[in-house]
Amino acid sequence: MKKLLCAAAVAMMSSPVVAAPLCDDLGFAGLLAACNRGETIELTLASGQPLGEDVTLESGAYYKLQITADGSAELAIEGASFFRSIWMNEIVINSIEIRPMAIDSIEFDKAGVVELSFIAIKPGRHVVRIPGSTGDAQSVTFSIQ
Numbered sequence: 001m002k003k004l005l006c007a008a009a010v011a012m013m014s015s016p017v018v019a020a021p022l023c024d025d026l027g028f029a030g031l032l033a034a035c036n037r038g039e040t041i042e043l044t045l046a047s048g049q050p051l052g053e054d055v056t057l058e059s060g061a062y063y064k065l066q067i068t069a070d071g072s073a074e075l076a077i078e079g080a081s082f083f084r085s086i087w088m089n090e091i092v093i094n095s096i097e098i099r100p101m102a103i104d105s106i107e108f109d110k111a112g113v114v115e116l117s118f119i120a121i122k123p124g125r126h127v128v129r130i131p132g133s134t135g136d137a138q139s140v141t142f143s144i145q
Helices: 002-014
Strands: 041-045 055-057 062-069 075-078 086-093 096-098 105-108 112-120 124-129 139-144
Touching: 041 075, 105 112
Parallel strands: 041 062, 055 139
Antiparallel strands: 062 112, 075 105, 075 124, 086 096, 086 112, 124 139
């Protein structure tokens, strides 16, 4: 039992953590406070190119996810598990702010940028991928701790 606990502790300490600096005093803005924001996460949709790098998020922290499509192909991303594990503040497309209840996927028919702002909620590993793809470079794993 001790060996199992030690192995789990070592595994937890050896994984990289890119967590938001949670505030001691969130103030009037609450979880949306500037001191509770992690770095912007960037994904790129381009034919034959990697989607992005795996990301570790902290539950309760506020993040922005920027997805840029280069227009080289009609591409989408899907990740129902991830989208159901976050509280989405808004989606911004061409300076239009959308406040959704939930989404399952986002598809780009041509070049463009979409920005999602959200708070990570449900811990776990969640995969966002290009639908129908099987390659590791065509998916990104979001680990919420």
